[in-house]
Amino acid sequence: MTAPLIRIEDLHKDYVTGAGRVPALDGIDLEIGAGEFVAIMGPSGSGKSTFMNILGCLDSPTRGRYLFAGEDVAGLDADRLAAVRSGAIGFVFQGFNLLARMDALDNVALPLVYAGVARASRRRRAAELLERVGLGRHAHHRPAQLSGGQQQRVAIARALVNAPRLVLADEPTGNLDTHTSVEIMRIFAELNREQGLTLVLVTHEADIAGYARRLVRFRDGRIAGDEVAGGGAP
Amino acid sequence: MxxxxxxxxxxxxxxxxxxxxxxxxxxxxxxxxxxxxxxxxxxxxxxxxxxxIASMGTNLFIVLSGASTSGGLRFGAGTTPTLTLDDAEAIGELPTVAAVAPIAPGTAQFVYGASNWSTLVRGTTPGYLKVRDWPLAEGRMFTRAEVRSSARVVILGQTVIENLFGGADPLGRVVRINSSPYTVIGTLAPKGQSLDGRDQDDVAIIPVTTAQRQLFGSRFPGTVRYLLVQARSPKLMQRARRQMEALLRQRHRIPAGQPDDFTIRNLTALAQxxxxxxxxxxxxxxxxxxxxxxxxxxxxxxxxxxxxxxxxxxxxxxxxxxxxxxxxxxxxxxxxxxxxxxxxxxxxxxxxxxxxxxxxxxxxxxxxxxxxxxxxxxxxxxxxxxxxxxxxxxxxxxxxxxxxxxx
Known part of the structure; x- marks a missing residue:
């Protein structure tokens, strides 16, 4: 049994629109233990992206509790949330979100800049991670010179560079072909299996979700299902 | 970060x-x-x-004779020569005054060899150099004894030297000024343009008595057109002016209530x-x-x-x-x-x-x-x-x- 890294209790998020208050999350209770690999699925508008944003400390809930590694982060201000992101959370996005004018190495090292790591060790650590995702020889390529799969691997290296306790991947294969998707998902599964990395993945593709070991289904801002999944075995 | x-x-x-x-x-x-x-x-x-401004001299007054009235007719400043060399001496002894120079100006024709040049001649006293903050380039200034004896000595400005001597050394040479021989005993350092654009180096200086008695002649011997007076410091300007006024009124025996027969102007104010x-x-x-x-x-x-x-x-x-x-x-x-x-x-x-x-x-x-x-x-x-x-x-x-x- 793993210790709960994330504990969420009765979490609500409302959006205020012209039509009044629209609940995006409507009472979520969830625990995720360290070392878990969780896939979140659901139709668009089900609240899974909103949930990911709150999970990643990019946004704050309207109501409810969010304990991250024992700390209540639901009510933190923007700068404290930034500190949590900087120290403990890595992101992988659908659109890669690399900075176009920086080479792969600098992109990977970027989180360390904001964590206050010295330049020499930043570069060393970034090079290490590029090596681990198999891009050691592309360190000085810019994103435009890399394929989609390579860009996403750079993004994964960036997410891992500050040794996070949690990596969030939002549709990480959404912009990739099937072959490359498999490649990326294998990297995720391996990181989870061999290094005990806690991973939360949002996807709407069942076979992508199949790499995870637990599957949480969202519908209308609530959790509609929570089941054990394939465990990345295909 | x-x-x-x-x-x-x-x-x-x-x-x-x-x-x-x-x-x-x-x-x-x-x-x-x-x-x-x-x-x-x-x-x-x-x-x-x-x-x-610096080339004009600092803390400077000009004292003009005149503004006299004759039978109801008023004449402008400088028309009646009321300022004497003795006035200059007396002003020079005031505690607030650093130096004084009486000026008897005129123009004269200078001849040296084949060259000739017409220039401004100022008859004055040794105090002139101090009043104008004007150092000599070479040679010496004439002495008070030479002023008393109306010596025929001259100190030349740079423009005059250029026009009369070209490149030659003028010291000790004899130039003819309006046909009389004068010995060049000194040269003035270059000073450049004045505020109103005149060439200040186009000038020659001779003893004031020589100018009055020999070069120009004077209808009123012993008087000068104006005096240049330098106060000891900017702060003493006001007091120097009052002392000069009192002194000149007393020396000229002007009864109380009568206007001055002289005019004192502060040149420094203009410069400021x-x-x-x-x-x-x-x-x-x-x-x-x-x-x-x-x-x-x-x-x-x-x-x-x-x-x-x-x-x-x-x-x-x-x-x-x-x-x-x-x-x-x-x-x-x-x-x-x-x-x-x-x-x-x-x-x-x-x-x-x-x-x-x-x-x-x-x-x-x-x-x-x-x-x-x-x-x-x-x-x-x-x-x-x-x-x-x-x-x-x-x-x-x-x-x-x-x-x-x-x-």
């Missing part, structure tokens, strides 16, 4: 769009260049005026006015140039606003990987400050360069002062901070999820 890392990020961001950064900087370049150049021109004008005019001119030039500095600053704000909008997604990414709003604020602020400081350094160099060109080509005096450059660069940096603040704050206040979603 350390400042040098932020500066590195800012520098790279600017390097990513070099043409735009250069064009933005151009505003500051022109602004600072204009300020440095205009201040240099203003300081040059001030320098010229101050030099002209000229100096103030030059300073106002200099400030005005600087102020006009500062407007372009302001425009340059607005240019920076404009570009930074565009840049923030354009890089919204980048800001979102930076925030997602741990940048605090302060980090984002500082980075954009630094970009603005780097632009303005770099621009101002280039502008200062350009301003100095053009100032040099102007002084070479137009023969105009420009004085580039270090403080004007320092001032311009500091003001430019302040403008960078001021105009960079608003765009930077806009960037820092973006919410990460919205910034990430921005297309």
């Amino acid at each position: 350390k400042l040098d890392d932020l500066a590195g990020e800012a520098w790279r961001a600017l390097g990513a769009n070099r043409l735009r950064s250069a064009l933005t900087m151009l505003g500051m370049v022109i602004g600072v260049g204009a300020v440095v150049l205009m201040l240099a021109i203003g300081a040059g004008a001030q320098y010229m005026v101050n030099r002209a 006015t000229a100096s103030r005019t030059a300073r106002v001119l200099s400030i005005m030039l600087g102020a006009i140039a500062s407007i372009s500095l302001l425009v340059g600053g607005i240019g920076i704000m404009n570009i930074m606003l565009v840049s923030v909008t354009e890089r919204t997604r980048e800001i979102g990414i930076r925030m997602a990987v741990g940048a605090r709003s302060r980090d984002v604020l500082l980075q954009f602020l630094l970009e603005a400050v780097i632009l303005s400081i770099l621009g101002s350094l280039v502008g200062a160099a350009l301003g100095v360069g053009i100032a040099w060109l102007v002084s070479e080509l137009v023969a105009m005096t420009v004085v580039v002062t270090l403080w004007s450059i320092v001032l311009a660069v500091v003001v430019a940096a302040a403008i960078g901070i001021f105009f960079g603040w608003y765009p930077a704050r806009r960037a820092a206040r973006l919410r990460p999820i919205e910034a990430l979603r921005y297309e």
Whole structure:
């Protein structure tokens, strides 16, 4: 049994629109233990992206509790949330979100800049991670010179560079072909299996979700299902 | 996050769009260049005026004879010779007066060998050099004994020497002034133009008695046209004036209630006015140039606003990987400050360069002062901070999820 890294209790998020208050999350209770690999699925508008944003400390809930590694982060201000992101959370996005004018190495090292790591060790650590995702020889390529799969691997290296306790991947294969998707998902599964990395993945593709070991289904801002999944075995 | 890392990020961001950064900087370049150049021109004008003033002598009064009334008819200053050499002596003994020089002026024809030249001759006393702050280039001034004996000695200004002697050494030579021989015993150091543009070096000095008795003759021997009086210090000017008035009224036996038969004018006041005019001119030039500095600053704000909008997604990414709003604020602020400081350094160099060109080509005096450059660069940096603040704050206040979603 793993210790709960994330504990969420009765979490609500409302959006205020012209039509009044629209609940995006409507009472979520969830625990995720360290070392878990969780896939979140659901139709668009089900609240899974909103949930990911709150999970990643990019946004704050309207109501409810969010304990991250024992700390209540639901009510933190923007700068404290930034500190949590900087120290403990890595992101992988659908659109890669690399900075176009920086080479792969600098992109990977970027989180360390904001964590206050010295330049020499930043570069060393970034090079290490590029090596681990198999891009050691592309360190000085810019994103435009890399394929989609390579860009996403750079993004994964960036997410891992500050040794996070949690990596969030939002549709990480959404912009990739099937072959490359498999490649990326294998990297995720391996990181989870061999290094005990806690991973939360949002996807709407069942076979992508199949790499995870637990599957949480969202519908209308609530959790509609929570089941054990394939465990990345295909 | 350390400042040098932020500066590195800012520098790279600017390097990513070099043409735009250069064009933005151009505003500051022109602004600072204009300020440095205009201040240099203003300081040059001030320098010229101050030099002209210094060449006139400091703490100076001119005492004119005249303003007399005869049978109801009033005559202008200087028409009736009431000032005597004894008056000059007496004024010289006042405690507030440093030096006094009676002046008997006139023009005369100078001949040396085959050359001849007409120039202004001032008959005066040894005190003249002190009153005018005018050192000799070579030789000596005539003595009081030579004044008493009406010696035929002369001290020549540089322009006269040039025209009579060419390159030859004039000391000890004998020149003919209106046909009488005079020995050249000294030469005056060059003084340049006066405030009203006259060549001050086109002059010769002889003992006042020689001028009156031999060279010009005088209907009123022993009197002079005017006196130059130097007070001991600027603070003593007022008191010196009062003492001179009292002394001259007493010596001329003017009863109380009657007007003076002399006029005392403060030459320094005139000079101060000229100096103030030059300073106002200099400030005005600087102020006009500062407007372009302001425009340059607005240019920076404009570009930074565009840049923030354009890089919204980048800001979102930076925030997602741990940048605090302060980090984002500082980075954009630094970009603005780097632009303005770099621009101002280039502008200062350009301003100095053009100032040099102007002084070479137009023969105009420009004085580039270090403080004007320092001032311009500091003001430019302040403008960078001021105009960079608003765009930077806009960037820092973006919410990460919205910034990430921005297309």
